[in-house]
Amino acid sequence: MRTPLPPLINALLDPARYPDPAQQVELIETHASWLLLAGDYVYKIKKPIVLPFLDYGTLAQRRACCEAELGLNRRFSAQIYLEVVGITGSPENPQIGGPGTAIEFAVRMRRFAEAGRLDHLCRNGRLHAREISELAATVAEFHQRAASAPLSTRFGEPEQVLLPALENFKELPELLPGGEEKERLTRLAAWTGTEFARLTPHFAARKAAGRVRECHGDLHLGNLVLIDGQVQIFDCIEFSEDLRWIDVSSEIAFTYIDLYDQGQAGLACWLVNEWLSCSGDYDAVQVLRFYAVYRALVRAKVAALQARQANADLGQAIAYLALAERLVTPPPARLIITHGVAGCGKSRASRRLMLGDQAAATLRLRSDVERKRLFGLAPTANSQSAPGSGIYARGASDLTYQRLHALASELLAAGWSVIVDAAFLERSRRNAFRALAERLGVAFFIVAPQATPAQLRARVTGRREKGHDASEATLAVLERQLAQVEPLSADELKNLL
Template sequence: MSQALIAALQNPALYPHPVEAFQVIETHISWVLLTGPYVYKIKKPMNFGFLDFSSLASREHFCNEELRLNQRLTDDLYLQVLPITGTADAPQFGGDGPAIEYALQVRQFPQSNLLSTLQANGELTSTHIDSMARQIAEFHLNAPIVPAANEAGTPEAVMAPVEQNFEQIRPFLKDAADLQQLDALQGWAQSSFARLKPLLQERKAGGSIRECHGDIHLGNATLIDGDVVIFDCIEFNEPFRFTDVYADIGFLAMDLEDRGLKCLARRFISQYLELTGDYRGLDLLNFYKAYRALVRAKVALFGLTPESDAVQRATTFKQYRKYANLAESYSAIPSRFLAVTSGVSAVGKSHVAMRMVEALGAIRLRSDVERKRLFGAQQGDNALHSGIYSSDASVATYQHLHKVAEGILRAGFPVAIDATYLKHDQRQQAAAVAETTGVPFLILDCNAPQAVLEAWLQQRQAEQNDPSDATLEVIEAQQASREPLTAEELVLSKRVETNESGSLDKLVEQIRQRLPGL
């Protein structure tokens, strides 16, 4: 009946809008009928265990769920669920009589606008990634918390699909090196789980298990009217969607790294964390990225059949090993460091710190962001005269930055703190964190000509998209009160002329030579 229905629906007279052409895309769970202006998605009557569309009632339910859930992240893209009446040979949208099927109507967009297509064409930019970070952060902050009684997010529920990956992959492998690698990955996953179990319990109790998207990658994001739109969340299986927010962002980070976009993956994670402040969960990131990589490795193997020839098998195992190697990379012992910027406001410290993120894998902590988070001020508001810049507030801000930095370092990530660090005791406190965690310490002495600094400040104030509240008067006061680096600090510092790109490039290369594991 379904194939006949899909054929009968390719009749322009059935639609209350012009039809440019019909194109049918068939997946293992649905038919997608493209008409030009709109897409109509019809679910197949299938039951795969993790997904059950076998009854008409279930297909209606999940069409409505797909509509509801995707409207959380889209605007005017997912439109309505339409009953299909009549017969398979003579169907109608709406009409009299009982429904024989249901279709989800979605506004159609060019496939060339998918971010995965932009990436393949070399057109994906950091602006797209920053937009995704903002949208996902806001989405996660507002997503409903999964009730405590629901087992989703418990340590046992987290580990079960991780172990399932290994159980389902192992029968496909014959090569001794592949089996040895899989055993090592399973051992790492199990030891990581044992170490992370208290944190997983903490995350469950603390409300970090949310009604997430479940399937965020570049193939599920597109440009509509120039804006990034994230779509096609998982509607058919609550446990796939009821998860820690780190599982959601870990998927996109892994997808970016799989595409060779490690710099953008690092930028995405750091930008997301600046918006959410959820640094406590960083210990989970590589665990979830490895899990997501092995899901893709497993899916690649599922494409093998007894009829697969030698070329098909070689292609499949090449793809499998690519993902297995990516998963293995997340188990590597990291190279860590603590870098702090030192310089007046608007000198370009944030740009320097972001280069540490993209080039060296650091997590950026911004004093302007963390100060407002600490004292409950809104990030977009000017709080210069609100009291959060008093001496006591500044002491508390630096203490907070150092506490968070220590947690990030212990989670295995380098840190770049974007703050003025104009005072000797502030720099000494940061150095103490580096010593406590056993990592190298570096002061990035940021400088620029006064004319450049004033031009950057004017540009920043005009754009009104920076968390800093500093004015020229504030900068002049900073310059007057700045305590120069001591002889001991100069040994630990690198001077950066922030208006010269070559100065920053040279710095990055010097750090790489000193810490080759980055």
């Protein structure tokens, strides 16, 4: 039976109580808040409750949390979060923004179309790589601006990373009482303990490097919305510093497992790759799988609690358990390099491989992006380099391939498959990566798309006209490459994918 609404919320269902025109008022209730959708605006009122992780018990606490919510969310959604308003009068006869002493407070927000939320787009098959790229860039930019946790704070310390992970294994056995589920949790707990011991130096180093920041804390698809073609973040965690001051890798892991859970492993893979390409934080990959498993088990716990409250089955919770198991047992890593001149379709082919990865375990390194990063340039910046000079001189190319080799080695050792999207015109460069695969004991493949000379020239010309691409290849560069390319040997042809 539904709990009766308090008199204040009942009264605020009357459209006449609002300062702006509203034909009707829609109520959305969460475990911690009431959201009143009135005309073009939303009024969010916090419930007077105290939970282990949240304290809205007093009016002063609720006001402080409303003000914190406004300030924190205006970091990335100032056009949505407008103000904190007092509600005066009495619960039976309230007045929003009226004179006198406030009896309650609300966060006033600009309303947006719910159909634009990314969870709705995903379920309706309308979420594509384009929106995921926009999301990755938005999150990377937000993380870059967010404050870093001072070294003197507890945030991001290894023991603080382990504590919530262990809490999952204390609470889930009671929520998932089946013998099989307990055995699965025991295996996941053992993996978590082993991985934590191995990764402890990484957690400490990442905090020292400023990778623990004041993040959003709850970055699932339901807290992301597409407005006028731009992804907007909203509804961050304001009530817990421990849940908000986290490693940026833990932040992106939440969105990653949400996409994976909704059957969009390819988009999950694309998200991580686009975020890495924007941020350059490849060290995040070392701890990403640990955080992804933690996030999946948190979702399992929440789903189990909701099932218990609704007297429903535990199917969703068990599905999250299965997701965590898939994450800890990825397919064998493999190293894939591309081969070909500008315009042959290397990036398009590597994109297909990522979007088709049903394990969401493939990472791509683009020479065009990493070359620019080495020389302090944005991916789409024009270096003004002539063919064979500047950042494309022989020495610069050597540095670029050395960087790609070092990164590929680190990512493969962390258990991820890697695609190196580069021209690899010279056999010696290809042999260096083949040797890397042999040393690490991973499969080695070559992707070599083909195109006619006319197609190559048309693609290079078209890309230059459009702009906004990391590649700076011109027709002159193409002709130079065609003259220099060393074709694949008979032995290399055996590795074609």
